[in-house]
Amino acid sequence: MRPFEYVSPTTKAQAVSLLASNWGQAEILAGGTDLLALMKDDVVAPKRLVNIKDIRDLTGVTYNAQGLRIGALTNLGDLADDANVRKNYPALSDALIEAASPQIRNMATLGGNLCQRPRCWFFRNGLGLLPKDETGKELVTDGDNRYHAILGNDGPAKFVSPSTIVPILIAYGAKIRVEGPKGKREVPLEKFYVIPKTETEREHDLQPNEIVTEVVLPASTGVKAAHYEVRQKQAFDWPLAVAAVALKMNGSNVQAARVVMGYVAPLPWPSPEAEQVLSGQSIDDDIAQKAADAAVKNAKPLSHNAYKVQLARVSVKRALLKAVSGGAA
Amino acid sequence: MRDDDSNKKEKQDERSGVSRRDFLKISSISVAVPLVAGPKAVLAAGEQVPVHGPGAGAMQFTINGKKYKANLEPRVTLLDALRDEFDITGAKRVCDRAECGACTVLINNKPVYACSVLAIEAQGKQVTTVESLMQQGKLHPIQQAFVDNDASQCGFCTPGFVVACKAFLDKHPNPTAEDIRHGLSGNLCRCGTYHGIQQAIAQVAQKGA
Numbered sequence: 125m126r127p128f129e130y131v132s133p134t135t136k137a138q139a140v141s142l143l144a145s146n147w148g149q150a151e152i153l154a155g156g157t158d159l160l161a162l163m164k165d166d167v168v169a170p171k172r173l174v175n176i177k178d179i180r181d182l183t184g185v186t187y188n189a190q191g192l193r194i195g196a197l198t199n200l201g202d203l204a205d206d207a208n209v210r211k212n213y214p215a216l217s218d219a220l221i222e223a224a225s226p227q228i229r230n231m232a233t234l235g236g237n238l239c240q241r242p243r244c245w246f247f248r249n250g251l252g253l254l255p256k257d258e259t260g261k262e263l264v265t266d267g268d269n270r271y272h273a274i275l276g277n278d279g280p281a282k283f284v285s286p287s288t289i290v291p292i293l294i295a296y297g298a299k300i301r302v303e304g305p306k307g308k309r310e311v312p313l314e315k316f317y318v319i320p321k322t323e324t325e326r327e328h329d330l331q332p333n334e335i336v337t338e339v340v341l342p343a344s345t346g347v348k349a350a351h352y353e354v355r356q357k358q359a360f361d362w363p364l365a366v367a368a369v370a371l372k373m374n375g376s377n378v379q380a381a382r383v384v385m386g387y388v389a390p391l392p393w394p395s396p397e398a399e400q401v402l403s404g405q406s407i408d409d410d411i412a413q414k415a416a417d418a419a420v421k422n423a424k425p426l427s428h429n430a431y432k433v434q435l436a437r438v439s440v441k442r443a444l445l446k447a448v449s450g451g452a453a
Numbered sequence: 454m455r456d457d458d459s460n461k462k463e464k465q466d467e468r469s470g471v472s473r474r475d476f477l478k479i480s481s482i483s484v485a486v487p488l489v490a491g492p493k494a495v496l497a498a499g500e501q502v503p504v505h506g507p508g509a510g511a512m513q514f515t516i517n518g519k520k521y522k523a524n525l526e527p528r529v530t531l532l533d534a535l536r537d538e539f540d541i542t543g544a545k546r547v548c549d550r551a552e553c554g555a556c557t558v559l560i561n562n563k564p565v566y567a568c569s570v571l572a573i574e575a576q577g578k579q580v581t582t583v584e585s586l587m588q589q590g591k592l593h594p595i596q597q598a599f600v601d602n603d604a605s606q607c608g609f610c611t612p613g614f615v616v617a618c619k620a621f622l623d624k625h626p627n628p629t630a631e632d633i634r635h636g637l638s639g640n641l642c643r644c645g646t647y648h649g650i651q652q653a654i655a656q657v658a659q660k661g662a
Contacts, residue, residue, distance in 0.1 A: 201563075
């Protein structure tokens, strides 16, 4: 790890002014579980770390009739154990319990989880987010792309969005709040993620001198939701496919559906195709299968990852069946 | 992170603008010369915020109930501080990437990976390592259960596993087999002693220790 200077602001305004207006100068240190690994591998080499853990109003989980507000510094373990989350957003609690190991859940924060960098092994080996060889040829296309994108991969970005909890947050209708030199702004979580077209862009909409302050979820009354993921290992592994669904029910029929896949595209990938199939339907095995087929209809696998199409399809189907069979809330 | 231990001291001193040779000269002629400048500060939103590093600065820790002091750079992890500065070597440096669990320690009674916490962040908190478990020459019940159930082979993962098991049992005193598998998923054993470890935890849980 290269040397850096370390500051611990106590207010959001201090933190914002200690960050730099260009990427690469300063990084935010929250849980540190991703950042320190990137620094040890020299993938990022900031000159300053801005530790935000001394900022008091970035923590805490509050729940009322309007919904849930989660401070960005809340760690994943505390969030998974929160009584209101377990009761009202059980699919989020499920996703959190599946995310990483107990040790990581005690350190990693929600804000850090939303801003963690992609797991793409080209990126983690210092070849960049959009890795190319000296002739400009894309390395992922011809290289080992078994864990790469099957959707949204027609541009130079072939990595997959790394958070396992973002799909269920989007399905529940989450918004993210950030604060920067120009003040506060709120963005629907699905709009927070972007596909970078050049190496100088990041995979999210956060500016280099903005911090994530909180995430808000609307009330979950009448919603049935579920999270499902497929991994090579039973525990503590990056998934091969994630599906999250939230179904606003009208009796036994779906009034409105959100279906969001993870680990399939450079973005968390909502599927309006699947949502359309579900609208107005009572979910049974047949409808769940049709929605799952629709979700991966436009998949374009790379040379080594066609298997992920089936995993994504099965994840969507199983998430839907899980939601209606017991994932109430 | 300690890329070159042999030159470490010299490099640190050079960064502070005072070589070790100069330092010895200064300290031999006058104790009044400040050896280390006070913390720098930067103006942020109208207030002075102290700046630590990139050179070494004074840090204080509470480890296993005892106070420790060291001069460390901000880039030093808690794990490296424990092992290299304080000779508390129970926590092991294996993957150094928050994956294997061999460096598991407790911070304020919660298990974390010491390789992925900066030492500077651990100041003012209670750090507990495997060294604190044995009391008056008697193994902690979890350590004894590891012995009784043949739960280690090469032993390199054992200290981290023991600490993780203690934290797990404190939170789940009556675990199911599934709870144990899930709750200890943050520790890896390359020898594959998982079955013995599961039995060790079950033994301690039954005794209610």
